[in-house]
Amino acid sequence: MQIFNESFDFSKVATQASGSVWYQHGGTVILASVAVDEEKSIDEDFLPLTVQYIEKAYANAKFPSGFIKRESKPNDFETLTSRIIDRTLRPLFPSTYRHPTQISVLVLSYDGKSDLQVCALNAASSALQVSSIPLSYPVCAVRVGRNENGFVLNPNARELEEGKLDLYISGYEDNILMIEMRTMRQESNANELSEDELCEAIELAKKEIQKISLAYKQSFLEHKKPTFTIKHCPDNQSEEVQKLILQNYWDDLLKAINQMAKSERMVELQKLAQKISIERELEYDKVLGGVEKCKRKAVREMILKEQKRADNRGLKDVRAISIETNVLPFAHGSCLFKRGQTQALVVATLGGEQDAQTYELLGDKSPSKERFMVHYNFPGFSVGEASLIGAPGRRELGHGNLGKRALESNLSDKRVVRLVSEILESNGSSSMATVCGGSMALRASGVECDELVAGVAMGLIKEGDEYAILTDIMGLEDHEGDMDFKVAGSSKGVSALQMDIKLGGVSSKILREALLQAKEGRMHILSLMEESAKKIVKNDSILPICESFYVEPDRIVEIIGAGGKTIKEIIEKFGVTIDLDRNNGEVRVSGIGAERLNQTKEYILSLLSKNKPRSEKVDLAIYPQGLKFKGRVKKLVDFGAFIELPQGGDGLLHIRKIKAKNANPQEGEELECIVLCSETNKVELDLV
Secondary structure (H helix, E strand, O other): OEEOOEEEEOOOOOOOOOEEEEEEEOOEEEEEEEEEOOOOOOOOOOOOEEEEEEEOHHHHOOOOOOOOOOOOOOOHHHHHHHHHHHHHHHHHOOOOOOOOEEEEEEEEEOOOOOOHHHHHHHHHHHHHHOOOOOOOOOOEEEEEEEEOOEEEEOOOHHHHHHOOEEEEEEEEOOEEEEEEEEEOOEOOEOOOEOHHHHHHHHHHHHHHHHHHHHHHHHHHHHHOOOOOOOOOOOOHHHHHHHHHHHHHOHHHHHHHHHHHOOOOOOHHHHHHHHHHHHHHOOOHHHHHHHHHHHHHHHHHHHHHHHOOOOOOOOOOOOOOEEEEEOOOOOOOEEEEEEEOOEEEEEEEEEEOHHHOEEEOOOOOOOOEEEOEEEEEEOOHHHHOOOOOOOOOOHHHHHHHHHHHHHHHOOEOOOOEEEEEEEEEEOOOOHHHHHHHHHHHHHHHOOOOEOOOOEEEEEEEEEEOOEEEEEEOOOHHHHHHOOEEEEEEEEOOEEEEEEEEEOOOOEOHHHHHHHHHHHHHHHHHHHHHHHHHHOOOOOOOOOOOEEEEEEOOHHHHHHHHOHHHHHHHHHHHHHOOEEEEEOOOOEEEEEEOOHHHHHHHHHHHHHHHHHOOOHHHHOOHHHOOOOOEEEEEEEEEEOOEEEEEOOOOOEEEEEHHHHHHOOOOOOOOOEEEEEEEEEOOOOEEEEEO
């Protein structure tokens, strides 16, 4: 079945799964499958959905990178893509659905051009739509880029990389379910989007989503498998418990909710449930379930009817903020950012090229380097839980990625930078605290950034046509609300955005209001950050600085020396780090103390001046092809040897020619050579 530029085959493979599709877009092939345990239904109040996105190395004719030549632990891109699919599809399931469900998305072939995240979601959605699960709406994804001429719908990889915007939106018909957005830096411009521009881009994506999702719905209908009946037994006892609580324990419930406004923990609710259980001789688990449902009702009614929040804030109020910089004397830069009961200690470390993170994506021909890293840690003690600190999970990777996307476009410094956010206390929006603290930590470490960047988490409570938008949501409002909408940016505009909807879609009107209200909150936080930035005292005694200068690209080899000997000697002599760019001739020297860097720069330039090849002063075209002579080996380099020519200048004896004659020349040794070809600035030699 062909729909626009995608093809779907629902009977080709994995037919024993509840739903499956052989999806193809260009040369990209994806197998998406849905497996459901129709006979089992859990009692807990959550959706047992698991999504796995897996890239096979053979999809791009590659071996798995690393020591073990087998796909194992998912990389960050796979984990983040799994989250994108999960966050889009989860709101589609009926509220009573409790059957264990597994969605697997396998990339079997990749053409290097297709947008894997768009294709993966479309494949997963189509497999889910034709499965035996009773669902009504097939969703799809669209990516929007931006160049000098305006917005671009579904840009290819090159257009996206060279553009100014990366906006990923998923939804169905005219409803938006999820948004991931970031701006991309170009030269000296962070390219933040204004709220109006962002709304324009979203509307463009909505029209495309509506067209595609309607085509899906019509085409997939005939392939839909017979649906099974969701196992859900109405709990009459729970309804009786709720009535009991509302009639007799309402004031106690409000007190417990007020305590929850100070913590993400449910201790006060558990105490109330214990009290009711003893006094009324009821089963504790049933009472706790009733208390939680009443809590949801109380929180939402308080906001919608009274315009009042559990901590007595107004709907647009931001909690009290405290900012301390460079609280760690021996870190390059640090910030302890507190907002209400959320605390983030964000630490910046500056490094050289050797400190960059090496990674390799499926479509890459060679490994790439990540020069700016944001690592987010969420230990259990931050919410009062007794749990081991282990490897980061999907949520931690996702929050770290959001922080990176928010800050990266404003980063003008070329050094390798690592930000680590340690969440010390949490009651809502620790990812946005990471953005604020991260921007301050960068400023405190002397890293060059265009503007300070702040983030704020927005929420939504909606019942029918009545709704309320909340600024700076806490954990309680996040859990009981209908939207988690995180907006980050500078005073110039939005640099990153992430939105998840729990109620099955949000209108453009509400989205626009939320963006404008988020701007008010962001500008308030930025004003506090600007005041704090004026008081920063840098750790100058340990803070590395960077000096950049340029040389002729073909002379970089002289700085390196034979086998790296020269550059190693310079590094040891001055105690600095040196990064070289062979393409444009940039030399970056990093170390502690400006005097040390200046001495290193002068030493390198003096070295190049002393070794300045005579060939620059001689027209090398004077040497005829076939000329034989005896020349002294002037310099050995990785790719061969430079030989002194009879009338001045140097000729290159390439390493291939040396190996072909099994020679082992040494500096100062005289060799019998012959001219292969000569130009004004170049002579190629061979051994006689």
